[in-house]
Amino acid sequence: MTYDDLKTQIADFLNRSDLTSKLDFFIDATEGELNRRLRTKDMVVRATATADGQYLSLPTDWLEAINVEISSGDFTPLLQQSIESL
Template sequence: MIQTYDDLKAAVGRWLHRTDLAAVAEDFITLFQMRANRNLRVRQMETNLSQMVSGQTVALPADWLEFIGQPTLGGKPQSFVTRDQFKRLDGLVHVFEQGYFSIFGSSLRLNVDVSAGVTLDFDYYAKIPALSDTNPTNWLLQDGADVYLYGSLLEAAPYLNNDARIATWQGLLTTAMNDLQAASDTAKTSGGTLEIR
């Protein structure tokens, strides 16, 4: 059973029939976590940030991947514009009017006058907490140990010059990730059906 970081590293060695990969197995896991953060968007990654802001530039959380829906300022939804559009906007709008935002690097920029202070609120997808010796488990290892295992094995194949196994591990990983995504989508609707209103 794979329940911890050490369990996962040991499983990688067993599946590859190698006893000399203990150190490099950590790299395979890290590389897979990077891949998963780029490709996976499930309910377990959803979180919220709510904070008082009084400036137009707000640092995005370190674990931010992308927004879910629109950010709000004082409860009013803000509309996304491109960087070029943002640069062309003339002046700040009042906090109670329709505002705009854009992403510049790792910051959210607002064209709303928030100098008096207003609550910024948004939902977002957060990075998967990285496994390590000091963080031996996370939600993905608990809910999808197969995803972690197949992803790590896929990352191991090029290192081992075993190109013949890439398609096998990729196929198993794709199936496991699709299953995890389907379970997440079903859980979000609690088994109900969507209705057009």
Template sequence: MSLETYSDLCEAIAGWLNRSDLTARVPDFIRLAEAQMNRQLDCRQMVQTMQISISGEDYWLPNDFAGVKSLRLDGTPSTAPEYVLPEALDDAFAAPGRPCRYTITDRIVFDPVPDGVHAGRLRYRKRLCPLSATNRCNWLLKQHPDAYLYGALVQAAPYLEDDDRVGVWGGFFNAAIDQINADDKRQAFPGTVNARGRPL
């Protein structure tokens, strides 16, 4: 069976479950698997770089934002504002200037308030573009359909009491995530890596 599109995946999951009463739940299982993979995947496809222009105290986060990897402001030299906890900005500088600190709430908040327009570069972890009837494929389904299949099957576990398949699927899912992360490290760092995918 092909696993190239969202509908292929839904059909495969329903077939593997072999439970007609769970067919309507398959989209939920896929979304739950995506939520788990967003937390566990650590690879280049989950990183986005974008140019930003800061002219106010805060900057709205991208819709797929899942965490800052790096933040630099252009200049000679360029600078990297320091991340601080939100409460640390309670004693923010009074005078506007070049931002030297930032924190994350539902936005990126800068301190001090910029004294003009400052250009920079934001590298951030992004979430998977979720599969749906209108978004039929993404990079993960295309390259690693096993992660999607086993991840969704594991999410069906509450409906499958005393079903030995759940443990098998869980093992396959965990292995797929580990292998995706390790494979990314091998591509990023050609040469020898250890069992956890880290360069030696």
């Protein structure tokens, strides 16, 4: 299905000619919302980072951390801590 096919399908489903000019916005907003809520297999990747001071540089396409480990020697998982416990 092409982008134009998608727009046609949505317009046919809505059956409202006054909304066809808003279809690009509707599709962009829906795509953004789905990308925030859903994690598909191809969105999950493994990356490495070097700690330099307090912070790590994150990849430009970073969404969220699932697991963080220290890899020097044995792999040690890092657990999230509240600010109060630090």
